[in-house]
Structure formats: C-alpha cells, structure tokens
Amino acid sequence: MAGPIWALGLMSGTSMDGIDGAALLTDGVAIQGFGPTRFEALGEDVRCTVAKAQGAWPGAAGVAEAAAAVDQAHGAVVTYFPTVQVVGYHGQTLAHDPGAQRTHQAGDGALLAQTCGKTVVWDFRTADLASGGEGAPLVPFFHHACALTVGLEAPVAFVNIGGVANVTWVDPMQPRPEVPGALLAFDTGPGNALINDLCAARGLGAMDRAGALAAGGVVDEGLIARWMADPYFERPPPKSLDRNHFAPVLDALDGMADADAAATLTGFTSASISAAARHMPEPPSRWLICGGGRHNATLMRMIAARTNLSVDPVEAVGLDGDFLEAQAFAYLAVRVLRGLPTSGPSTTGARLPVCGGRVSLPEV
Numbered sequence: 001m002a003g004p005i006w007a008l009g010l011m012s013g014t015s016m017d018g019i020d021g022a023a024l025l026t027d028g029v030a031i032q033g034f035g036p037t038r039f040e041a042l043g044e045d046v047r048c049t050v051a052k053a054q055g056a057w058p059g060a061a062g063v064a065e066a067a068a069a070v071d072q073a074h075g076a077v078v079t080y081f082p083t084v085q086v087v088g089y090h091g092q093t094l095a096h097d098p099g100a101q102r103t104h105q106a107g108d109g110a111l112l113a114q115t116c117g118k119t120v121v122w123d124f125r126t127a128d129l130a131s132g133g134e135g136a137p138l139v140p141f142f143h144h145a146c147a148l149t150v151g152l153e154a155p156v157a158f159v160n161i162g163g164v165a166n167v168t169w170v171d172p173m174q175p176r177p178e179v180p181g182a183l184l185a186f187d188t189g190p191g192n193a194l195i196n197d198l199c200a201a202r203g204l205g206a207m208d209r210a211g212a213l214a215a216g217g218v219v220d221e222g223l224i225a226r227w228m229a230d231p232y233f234e235r236p237p238p239k240s241l242d243r244n245h246f247a248p249v250l251d252a253l254d255g256m257a258d259a260d261a262a263a264t265l266t267g268f269t270s271a272s273i274s275a276a277a278r279h280m281p282e283p284p285s286r287w288l289i290c291g292g293g294r295h296n297a298t299l300m301r302m303i304a305a306r307t308n309l310s311v312d313p314v315e316a317v318g319l320d321g322d323f324l325e326a327q328a329f330a331y332l333a334v335r336v337l338r339g340l341p342t343s344g345p346s347t348t349g350a351r352l353p354v355c356g357g358r359v360s361l362p363e364v
Contacts, residue, residue: 002338004032008084009330010074012092013162016050017206017292018042021077022326023084028334031149037323038080046073050106053094055244057104066094067106071115074107078116087112088333088357089122096242098134113360121333123358128343133350136240140168140185140347141335142328144177150317157276157284158314159303160325161293163243165191165273168347169280178344178353184280185347186237189272190246192293194265198250208262211298217263223252224268233272237279238349269293270302277307286310290321332357 004027011020019042023035042050046069053066070092078087091107109122125135143158152172159167166187174182195214196207208214227249232241249268253261277283287309293299294313304311314321332342341353348354 003027005085005334006035006083007086007088007330007333008078008081009088009090009326009328009333010077011090011326011329012042012070012074013291013325016042016047016092019073019077020323020326021081022320022323022330023081024327024330026331026334028331028338028340029145031145031331034320034327036081037320037326038077039322040073040077042073045069050092050094053106055095057095057102063094063106066092067108070106071108071111075112075115078112078118084118086119086121086333086337087116088329088331089120090124090329091122093243096136096240098129098136098240101129103129103135109358110360113362117362119337119362120360121336121357122360124329124332124342124356127356128348128350128354131350131352131354133343133348133354134238134240135348137166137168137185137187137347138332138343138356139166139325139328140170140183141177141342142324142331143168144170144172144174144183145331146319146324147172150319152317154285155282157280157287159188159273159287159289160291161191161269161273161289161299162291162325163191163193163196164241165189165269165293167273167276169284178341180346181281183344183346184237186239186276186279187241188276189233189241190265190269191291192269192296193243194246194250194268195262197247198253198261198265201250202258204258208266208296211266211296213259214262214266214298217257217259217261219267220256220260220264221267223264224271227268228271228275233275238345238347240348263298266296266299267302270299270306273303274306284309286312288312288314288317290314290319290324294321
C-alpha cells in the first residue's frame with residue numbers, strides 16, 4: 001500500500017461556531033502523525049446566512065447563498081495549510097433525513113478544489129445513504145484508529161458532543177474498523193444545540209460557557225423523564241438525528257428561570273448520553289469526551305454521575321478534543337483515495353462496508 005500523506009480535514013459542526021482545520025499524516029489505516037490545527041470563527045454575517053438555511057434542501061430559498069458563504073469561509077482556512085496533499089471537506093450540514101435517504105451538506109468540493117488548487121474529497125455521506133445507511137456518524141473509523149494509536153486495550157466509548165452528541169463504542173483488540181464487533185456508533189441525542197438555542201433565545205449569549213449558568217440551576221427530572229420517552233432512544237443502533245429533532249422540548253421551558261432551564265437541558269444531554277450504554281455490546285471501561293461539550297464542566301459532572309464511570313476529556317489519552325472531527329475527515333479523505341471503507345453496518349447501518357466520498361481534482 002502507498003505510504004502516508006499529509007491531509008487536511010475541515011469541519012464545521014451543527015453548532016455553527018466556526019471551522020476547524022487539522023492536518024494529519026496517514027496512509028488511511030494508521031495514524032503516523034498529528035499536524036498543525038486552526039480554528040476560524042464564523043463571522044456573524046456567515047453565521048446568519050447559514051442559520052437562515054438550516055433545515056433547507058437544495059434549491060430552497062437561501063441555500064445558494066449559504067453554500068457560497070460556506071465555500072468561501074472554508075477556502076480561507078485551506079490557505080493556512082499550503083503543504084497538504086489532499087483536503088477532506090465535510091461542508092455544513094443544513095438538513096439530514098436518513099429515513100428518506102437524503103442529506104444536505106452545503107459546500108461544493110469541486111469548486112473548492114479549483115480555488116485552493118488541491119485534490120478535495122467531499123460529499124462523504126451520500127454513498128452510505130444509498131447503501132441503506134444513516135449517513136452518520138462518520139467519525140467512528142477514525143476513533144478506532146485513535147484507540148490503536150494511543151494504546152487502549154479495553155472497550156471504550158468516545159463521545160463527541162457538538163450540536164448533536166454521538167458515541168462510538170470501540171473494541172481496540174479488533175485490528176480493523178470494518179471487522180464485525182470492532183465498532184458500534186450512533187447519535188445519542190442532543191448535544192449543545194438545545195442549550196445554545198436557549199441561551200440565544202433569552203439573550204444570554206451564544207452558549208452556556210463552562211456550564212456556569214446550569215451550575216446554579218435545579219434539574220427538572222420529570223421533564224427529562226418525559227423527553228427520554230421519545231421512541232428514538234429505544235431504537236436499536238445504528239441511528240442518527242437531525243439537529244432540530246428535539247427542538248420542541250424548548251417549549252416546555254417557557255416561564256422557567258434561566259438557570260433551571262439550562263440545568264434541565266444539560267441534564268437531558270447527560271441522560272441521553274448515559275442511556276446509550278444500554279445498546280453497547282458490553283459496558284465501556286471509560287468514557288472519553290471530545291467536541292465543545294467537554295468544556296462544559298457541569299455537563300461533564302452530570303455524565304459522570306449518571307454513568308458511574310470515569311468520564312474524561314480525550315486529552316487524558318493524548319488526543320485533541322477540539323480537532324478530532326477535523327482530523328477524522330483528513331483520515332477519511334485518504335481512505336477514500338485508497339478505496340478503503342469509511343463506514344459500515346455497525347456504524348451507520350449500511351448493508352456492507354462503504355467507501356463514501358467524491359474526489360475532485362484541481363485543474364492543471
């Protein structure tokens with residue numbers, strides 16, 4: 001097999017805070033090195049343009065404007081990584097409906113390839129959906145590589161808490177991610193999105209920074225129990241969610257004090273993450289948290305209390321929780337170039353392991 005190459009992964013999550021760029025040295029199987037990283041906050045004009053198109057499908061009003069803004073913002077990040085050989089471009093998810101076999105990520109990889117002069121791998125989800133998969137989550141194959149890289153020896157749960165939270169159960173004793181029993185992955189439920197939306201709607205800023213607001217509130221366990229009755233939580237994985245699936249729960253918080261509302265939403269996120277263990281082949285030895293949610297100290301405490309296990313940021317094993325998803329798309333880009341699977345039955349529900357992604361070459 002060809003040797004390792006430097007790849008750049010670009011990721012802008014459903015929380016719409018900004019773009020993560022991360023370089024990775026890999027042959028598509030093992031991780032040979034972690035490279036530089038960069039975060040670029042989305043300008044308010046870009047954020048508003050993208051927010052207006054949330055939930056929209058191609059051709060709808062505002063989608064073209066959102067896609068143009070997304071392409072331009074991501075192209076600017078690529079300029080900081082002049083030596084990478086390939087770019088993994090996730091784009092910005094606007095809508096996701098796996099039941100109807102459709103997903104919509106704004107962003108044109110072919111256009112990005114021309115503007116940045118590099119090979120771009122993009123549209124990672126469509127092939128998985130066509131194979132009967134959910135099209136998400138796509139990071140699990142990289143989680144498996146990370147578990148091997150840091151030398152884990154017992155089953156572990158990687159939890160990414162972005163707008164939506166997802167979990168990957170990894171058995172690091174399995175040599176390849178597509179081997180049956182190596183992985184199980186699915187969206188657990190809400191991540192930061194509901195908390196962020198509450199804060200924005202009440203004029204409290206873009207987020208509950210460090211969980212300070214929730215720390216002073218009282219959790220309404222009755223509301224959480226009602227929300228946890230959603231049929232989604234009983235569905236066997238693999239499974240995935242749209243960012244706004246649980247948005248109606250915000251209506252139940254009208255009239256509730258800010259701190260109590262934030263605490264209850266934070267409790268809901270922690271309860272849904274904890275409940276994910278019921279679907280795992282065996283209990284994880286520990287929970288490793290990545291994504292913006294690991295900076296929320298109140299959320300981290302609540303997860304630990306509900307799981308009764310060690311809950312740590314991925315930095316505890318030498319990984320970078322701010323850029324793990326971006327690194328994943330660098331890794332997946334190289335796998336696509338080399339014809340290796342990027343998802344499979346145990347991660348997305350696809351009928352067979354799928355090599356998903358389109359490759360766009362720059363004009364010479």
